[in-house]
Amino acid sequence: MKKLFLSVSILVSVSYFAQEITLDKIYSGYYRGKGISGIASLKNGENYAVIEKDGIAKYSYKTSKKDGNIVDGNFQSYIFNDDESKILLLKDSEPIYRHSFLGKFDVKDLKSGKVLNLNNGNFVQEPTFSPDGSKVAFIADNNLFYQELSSGKITQITTDGKKNAILNGLADWVYEEEFGHAKQYEWTKNSDAIVFVKSDESAVPEMFIPIYGKQLYPSEMRYKYPKAGANNSVVSAHLYRLDSNKTMALNLANFKNYYIPNIYKTAKGDEIILITSERLQNASDVLKVNTKTGTINKLFTESDPKWIDTDNVTLEFLDDNSFIWGAERDGNRHLYWYDQNGKLKKQITKGDWEVTDYYGFNPKTKEVYIQTTEKGSINKVVSKINIDSGKSILLSNDSGNNSANFSGNYNYFIETSSSAAKPYTYTLKDNSGKTLKELQNNNELLAKLKADNFVDKEFFTVPNEAGDQMNAWIMKPKNFDKNKKYPLFMFQYSGPGSQQVSNSWDGGNAIWFESLVQKGYIVACVDGRGTGFKGTKFKKVTYLNLGKYEIEDQIAAAKWFGKQSYINKDRIGIFGWSFGGYMTSLALTKGAEVFKTGIAVAPVTNWRYYDSVYTERFMRTPQENPKGYDDNSPTSYAQLLKGKLLLIHGTADDNVHFQNSMEFSEALIQNKKQFEFMAYPDKNHGIFGGNTRPQLYQKMTDFILKNL
Template identity: 50%
Template structure:
């Protein structure tokens, strides 16, 4: 067969183009084109061993709450549909009572802060299929009593109880007032740093309600201008205790439904303290609560007798640095309990009797437990996630409460997590790695045996083949005291070791955090991959202070936040610049929040190494940040002024030599834009040239509409022009 020369050229060109690397784009990234499909959140039902989830009925455009069997994963029935109940336009959230006979359904939700919101709630009876309103207000955190006959909720900083039988509402508290008194709902700093909103709990028999009261009258206020679209801006004013300032005064109360009176637990021996957790034990007469001092290095667990209102110290956990607050406390039928602690240098499970006597340490080894899933009391088996096979991986394990018969339930290397059926016979395993998107399987808890594949994201895998994504190569970088820092590197697909490449370092570096993990990609990973297509190498390094390598590694930065962490990024940069394919004159660094604090410090303190830095929503002076987080690691500014000032970027503005881009949202209630304004002023007074960008009315996440696309377009252009 004869070919014309031009035809042959076209054929060769066509073949070449078909194998060309497809370019990643920001438009595709922020439209969700690279997003993996995830299994919707599973809401387990304890009594029927089923799980429920919200789904869209594409045929009639309604929302449904559907039940699925844990053993087969087959849909058993639809228990609620907006098609049948037009009063619910959209299902924002739902919760069952303990008997699984009723549901509370939320609609028209309005967010407050990171975790909190108010919404319109309706009661739905699963047997009669009737729905009704119990209040015409938008309320917070409605919660069924254990017998399902009452609902406690918060409205405008007060607590109320609705009786489903009498259809009457009881007023529990009356002194709630915005920016002064809060009953049963956490203040801003508890919500953000202790990750808790609801601070009230029903007793097992539903005859008592425990709650925490916050008196934030003397807490200083922070105000933010909200520009909106009106002629005049409005202002959001809220209580925000910055480091060294006064916290809300907290107290603990027990409300008795029969007498309709509250009793106050005597905590007069404590001064300047937190109550981060309350939880009823398996004895209706005993409430557990935790008290931790302001330095957060002395945690006490108490039981309080609901009859005598007397408390008893059960456990006292101390640490030279700090004690982490978790939700791992689990009471068994005999009121013994499971607790996690780092007291042997690593995070492990312990078993205590009801008087606080340690029965045994359940897990042991030079590795951290990362999640605790619960205990099957029938078989006395506990289920947990840990990094036993390496600090960048996660695996699922089972172990007897006496510490024997440990077995691994996950097989593939990477990041594994689990959702167990209420009877602990089965679990839904999610698995991902740096080469494989998230997949879901149904497995047997006894041995981890695969029962059924659920979702594998194969379509995404096939789609991404066109982009020929770079691989993440994992390695370690040595530092002082024989510490090894975990790291990964992304190189261009056509990488040539004989060439020189600019390098962008990415990190967060906050206490207990981790960026170097063997898991599937997030949005930043795809952005980094896009930069490799433009000829850049991207590296992430977890230095000292990051997590999952034991307490010593994590807590070595205590009282000097930002010192060793910055030193380690500099050590990493020096290590990398000595590699022959790295262009030592073109090293950049970027980060968000704590990572922005870090990238700012690196550019200023190592101006001979770093050419360019981008800081998004950075802390620039820890004096501007909240009490709970900051003082956990630094104590107060009054006690440790050098720990604050020696590592605050605003005090090193005179050292700026390279290219600096500073970005912040004006309505950031977390890391206030005040941080960036102070940094800007310091740089201006030093007559330094830099770039900055403020996003009006955007919070710490800087998102909404086209905001993320604009933000990453700006950062991409800045890197291309300045690195």
């Protein structure tokens, strides 16, 4: 193609380039959208703050006009104290894992203008204001501290913190990755005590990763990583009282205590909530700690015959100390209202749909504000529901992906909305859902894409052999001819509770898929059993057999596509990353008769090699369920490979270790199977940095063009 156009005029070359989606454009930022960064409602309910280039700006909800800067300067993030008299400003950061980072922070008194360098300007983790705004707690070198803002005095709470051994108030690697946060401590509401989790990871096996860099001898990254069935950190809960400067261990012996995933404050000044579970994660205790005495009372136990989503907790305490709790008890995720003693008052939301996010409760109107799938499992909408009457009012668009950021008094909200055909729009609305003003759109981005022959996704369903209708989307070439047979390139992730078939904007892989469509491919995606937002029965059918039903559904979908008049059944490929890479590896082995080509990026190839919290939630331990592990490992089926496989992995992947691809490669080699393999030096699970992503996607594009 390039040779054909070399002899044509510059004008024609530019015209041709301007009418197609290319990798050069994708990675130059040409298709980068616009957004609003760091939206936070101020306490008065009439203003909100955002991060801008020159500082933290203040805007009026009523007029949507800027009222100046709260703070001048360039900051990465900010946190107000409760009465918004002080602000914690992140000036510099260094990433550690997915959620954790080292940061340098300033605390600015917005009344006096005084600025304090937190921890004397040294790096800290997870700083948090005390509710009275007089102190900031933080973690440094695995120890917990607090600093008095009036004097600058720093008090060290723990002293035994040590890398790869003891962590105080800080999550270890697997907690952070699978429970979704790094902070493991909480202030009481009256600011006189802190409850924290201590993690002893001394007995956890250590993972080491060579780091090559530009050095004569590689260095090593070493960290504790509990794989399925291996030792986890031994966790304990502790109460520190500021008045006595003493710490006491909390006795959890009578409760589930293998994991302590979450800590919350209640509406009362001297209470903290601990959520704990056993190793199998099929039951969680909700415990109330009296921080004056250290006594513990169990409010209730949430249980499930399969698993509890311990990484997805909804819990808010109301003014009377009753609380709202999210659970999947009736087959969908809904909200429940409890009194302060843990007695169920009522189920707030009901229906064959799910609550996907919880925004808050308005005590004046007795309404909860939520995001749900009530308008279809591929859509997410925003509603308010009266907890007494059950009356529900839709506040957002009735389709697409809609989320909300509410004002402190719930009189306004900023709606962020998108669809598969339209990039993000930010709209100011009132409490009834009426549009007051469009704050930001991405019409310019959409115009660029349309000029470059962007095609919309079509949504539909595909049957599997169990009789389910699986959500799907398809992208067809602009000049699609139903009488022509096209090669099909399937994308999926397929992990538990995930969703790829969503009526939402995808500025990532989807734009690359558009470039493939322009090269004559049909691209499609199917969410099979195990994926989310279609109820717990559909999601949890994969329990103890992770990979079995998921790959059966991808094979069934590929066969269904192959029967369509416009698909060449002999030219079907598949692509996925992480869990999706695992599925691709199974597709090219178990599904070798159906799939001609596959690209597996950073795949798990044996669940024995993945972390304990995630894997055991769905599989139990290898000791309890060896068949479930081995029967669903692509390594066990390496002899079945027929098609063209491209295997890709970063050598410094701290999440899905390079070991996975090494073992799968060895199995393929010993079965005399030919395949392509690309290792990215010192790259983690995301495989990015410098020109890495452009090179990676060019390699995948070339592989598809050659082999599909």
